[in-house]
Amino acid sequence: MKILIVDDSSTMRRIIINTLSRIGYSDVVEAEHGKAGLEKLGHGGVEMIITDWNMPEMDGLEFVQTVRGNNPNIPILMVTTNAAKEDIVQALQAGVNNYVVKPFTPETLKEKIESLLG
Amino acid sequence: MDQSEIDALLKAAGGKAPAAKAKKKGTSPVAEPSAPEPGTESGTGAGLGRPPEDGQVISELDAVTAVTERETNKVMDQLDTISRLVGRQQELITHVMKHEGAQNPAIQEAIREIMSSGKEVQDKVYEAMDLMQFQDITRQKLERIVFHLRQIHDYIQDLLGTGSKSGADRASISRTIHMTGTTPDEKKSHADSVIEEFRRSKTKE
Numbered sequence: 370m371k372i373l374i375v376d377d378s379s380t381m382r383r384i385i386i387n388t389l390s391r392i393g394y395s396d397v398v399e400a401e402h403g404k405a406g407l408e409k410l411g412h413g414g415v416e417m418i419i420t421d422w423n424m425p426e427m428d429g430l431e432f433v434q435t436v437r438g439n440n441p442n443i444p445i446l447m448v449t450t451n452a453a454k455e456d457i458v459q460a461l462q463a464g465v466n467n468y469v470v471k472p473f474t475p476e477t478l479k480e481k482i483e484s485l486l487g
Numbered sequence: 488m489d490q491s492e493i494d495a496l497l498k499a500a501g502g503k504a505p506a507a508k509a510k511k512k513g514t515s516p517v518a519e520p521s522a523p524e525p526g527t528e529s530g531t532g533a534g535l536g537r538p539p540e541d542g543q544v545i546s547e548l549d550a551v552t553a554v555t556e557r558e559t560n561k562v563m564d565q566l567d568t569i570s571r572l573v574g575r576q577q578e579l580i581t582h583v584m585k586h587e588g589a590q591n592p593a594i595q596e597a598i599r600e601i602m603s604s605g606k607e608v609q610d611k612v613y614e615a616m617d618l619m620q621f622q623d624i625t626r627q628k629l630e631r632i633v634f635h636l637r638q639i640h641d642y643i644q645d646l647l648g649t650g651s652k653s654g655a656d657r658a659s660i661s662r663t664i665h666m667t668g669t670t671p672d673e674k675k676s677h678a679d680s681v682i683e684e685f686r687r688s689k690t691k692e
Contacts, residue, residue, distance in 0.1 A: 378623040380559045387616055423627060450627055457681040468678045472620040475613070 370486075371396045371414045375406035375432060376421040376448070381471075385419060385448065388475045392482070403427025407435060415443070417485065422449035422460070430463050437464035444485040448473065548633055552626045559622040570612045577605050 372394055376382045382399050389397060398415065400406035402424040409415070418436065422429035433445055447465045449456075457468050467481045583589055584598050 376623075378556065378626065380556055380563065380619055381623040383560065383563055384616060384620055387613070391613065450624055452678070454681050457678055458685055461682065461685045468682060470678055471624055472617075475617060 370394055370416050371398065372417045372419060373398050373400065373406060373409055373415040374419050375400045375403060375424070375429065376419075377401050377424040378421070381421065381448075385478070388478050389482075391475060392479045394482070403429060403432030403435070406432050410436065410440075417482070418443060418445045419482075420445065420447055422447060422451050422456075430460065433460070433463045433465055446481055446485060448478075548629055552629060555622055556626070559619050563616060563619060566612050566616050570609060573605050573609045573612070577602060577609075580605070 372389060374382050374385050374397055376385070376399075379401075382401075386397050386399075389395070398409050398412075400409045403420075404427045406418070406420065407427075410418075420429045420432055424432075427435075429447060429449065433447070436443065436445065441464075444467075445465050446467050446469060447460050448469045448471060449460075450471045451457075451460075452470045460468055466485055469477055469481055580598055580602055584595065589595065589598065
């Protein structure tokens with residue numbers, strides 16, 4: 370299972386990668402913003418996306434909308450500091466399947482990923 | 488943090504000082520800035536009677552966030568090393584446990600205790616790694632503050648007609664940064680209940 374992680378913070382990418390490896394997912398690709406994420410996605414093989422919202426170049430919302438244009442079924446988890454109800458609704462409307470507010474616990478991330486992978 | 492990085496930060500902070508001094512002894516802050524002269528501070532946009540360029544604040548912020556991100560990653564490296572060493576120790580202990588000479592119940596019990604405390608160390612290392620999320624959250628809060636400072640800066644510039652906007656495009660921060668990081672507690676939603684509500688409304692449609 371290859372997972373694409375899109376986040377402009379290298380620390381946050383590392384924390385997510387670390388958590389994923391602890392729960393059995395070690396095949397990951399990284400991107401530092403939406404545009405780079407689209408490029409990585411274009412290389413193929415990605416089966417799930419974990420993305421931040423606030424990023425330079427292309428933010429997470431625009432990234433999700435663009436991805437959904439070509440990939441209606443790929444599971445997308447948004448992990449962000451945006452915690453207001455209207456933000457969550459906006460993300461869901463854009464095509465996000467699930468949502469995690471930072472800071473998160475490994476248990477929360479695990480639960481969300483497992484629920485997405487059904 | 489290396490001494491060179493500390494020096495760079497001090498230099499960046501010191502860069503503002505001449506402009507602040509110039510403001511005190513120079514023309515009134517509301518006066519039109521004097522014509523820029525090549526090679527002078529005015530020529531680079533930080534002239535007499537004007538606040539420091541927004542770009543200067545942004546680059547200082549960029550320097551601070553870059554340094555803290557790098558330092559946080561160094562801490563993560565150390566934690567990774569501890570984690571690997573603990574893992575290696577567990578492997579060795581497991582090996583010793585199987586050894587013929589270690590079959591005494593008292594020795595086996597002692598080994599189990601060592602294994603258990605090793606796992607505790609491992610858990611604490613993971614916990615410490617997870618706590619490093621503070622770096623990203625703090626960075627976003629700083630960027631949000633700069634976003635609002637820039638808005639105030641532009642408003643005052645408009646009001647005084649002194650030109651020179653903050654140049655939002657210069658910043659390497661998200662266009663949606665104003666929404667982030669500091670969602671007031673009373674506005675914070677429980678994501679799961681919002682998702683549930685959203686799904687229910689979609690099912691009805």
